[in-house]
Amino acid sequence: MRISARTQYALGAMLALATADRPVHAERIAATQEIPRRFCDNILLQLRRAGLLRSQRGPDGGYWLARPPGEIALADVIRVTEGAEPDARPFPRAAAPLAAIWDRLRSHENALLSEITLADVVAAGDDHDAPAEPG
Structure with missing residues (x-):
C-alpha cells in the first residue's frame, strides 16, 4: 500500500x-504538523x-473531530x-x-487500518513519550 x-x-x-x-485554527495545524498552509486548508475541507x-x-x-x-x-x-482502491x-x-493474493492483502490491510483508531495512535505516542523504565 502506498x-x-x-x-x-x-x-x-x-x-x-x-x-x-x-477547536484548533487551520494555521496552527499547518504549523505544528508542517503542512503547507493551502494544502492543509484543502485537506481540512475534504475531511469536514x-x-x-x-x-x-x-x-x-x-x-475539531466530529466523533471521539x-x-x-x-x-x-x-x-x-x-x-477507493481500484x-x-x-x-x-x-x-x-496473484489476483486472489492481492485481494487477501487488501482485505488484511483494510481490516488492520479499520481496527486502529486515532485514540490508539495517540496512546502509542504517549507510551513513546514516557521515560524508559529502569531495567
Missing part, C-alpha cells in the same frame, strides 16, 4: 485534533465534507484522501493466482 503525502498530512492533522481539548471534522469560524473557532478519537479509524481518513487488473495464465 500512502500519499496528502494522506500523511491528513492523518497528522487528525491526530493533532485528537490531542486538542478545544466527509463528516470527520466540524468547524466554526471566528477567534474562538477552528476545527476512539471512533475514528485510520481507514476512515485514508478512504477520504485516497478514495480492482487489480487480471493476471494472465501462470500469474492468475
Whole structure:
C-alpha cells in the first residue's frame, strides 16, 4: 500500500485534533504538523465534507473531530484522501493466482487500518513519550 503525502498530512492533522481539548485554527495545524498552509486548508475541507471534522469560524473557532478519537479509524481518513482502491487488473495464465493474493492483502490491510483508531495512535505516542523504565 502506498500512502500519499496528502494522506500523511491528513492523518497528522487528525491526530493533532485528537490531542486538542478545544477547536484548533487551520494555521496552527499547518504549523505544528508542517503542512503547507493551502494544502492543509484543502485537506481540512475534504475531511469536514466527509463528516470527520466540524468547524466554526471566528477567534474562538477552528476545527475539531466530529466523533471521539476512539471512533475514528485510520481507514476512515485514508478512504477520504485516497478514495477507493481500484480492482487489480487480471493476471494472465501462470500469474492468475496473484489476483486472489492481492485481494487477501487488501482485505488484511483494510481490516488492520479499520481496527486502529486515532485514540490508539495517540496512546502509542504517549507510551513513546514516557521515560524508559529502569531495567
